[in-house]
Amino acid sequence: MDVASRAAGGRVVDLVVDLDGSSLSTIRLVAAAFGADAGWSVDEIDDVKLALSEAFSLLLAGGDHVGRAVVSFDLHDRRIEVTFRAQDGRRPAEADDLTRRIAAAVVDRFEVADDHVTVAKAALELA
Numbered sequence: 001m002d003v004a005s006r007a008a009g010g011r012v013v014d015l016v017v018d019l020d021g022s023s024l025s026t027i028r029l030v031a032a033a034f035g036a037d038a039g040w041s042v043d044e045i046d047d048v049k050l051a052l053s054e055a056f057s058l059l060l061a062g063g064d065h066v067g068r069a070v071v072s073f074d075l076h077d078r079r080i081e082v083t084f085r086a087q088d089g090r091r092p093a094e095a096d097d098l099t100r101r102i103a104a105a106v107v108d109r110f111e112v113a114d115d116h117v118t119v120a121k122a123a124l125e126l127a
Helices: 021-037 042-061 097-106
Strands: 002-006 011-018 068-076 079-086 109-112 117-122
Touching: 011 021, 021 042, 021 068, 021 079, 042 079, 042 097, 042 109, 042 117, 097 109
Parallel strands: none
Antiparallel strands: 002 011, 011 068, 068 079, 079 117, 109 117
C-alpha cells in the first residue's frame, strides 16, 4: 500500500491498494479515522463505511485478476468524497438495484462512471 497526500483548501489522501478483498478493511479504517477526526457521529461513520464497501465491490467485480487501485479521500470540513479508480483500466461493474438503494439511504452521492466509483457524504449530526 502506498500513501500520498496533497492539500488544496482541504485534505486529500491517496491510497494505492491491491484490488482484493483484504484491502477493504484498510479503506474502511482510513475513512473511519477521518470521520472521527472531523467529529462525525458513529452512525455517519458506519454509513460511509457501508457505502465504501459497496463501491469497492463494484470495482472488484469489474475484473478477473488482482490489480491495484487508487483510493482518493478528499476531505473538506465535515464532508468526505472518496473515489476508487483501478490502475489497470478496468471498469467498475454496474450497480444493481439493491446497491443503489443502499447507497441512496446512507450517502449523498454514489456515482458509478466508466473508470471510477465515487462516494460522497456531508456530516449533519453533531457527535
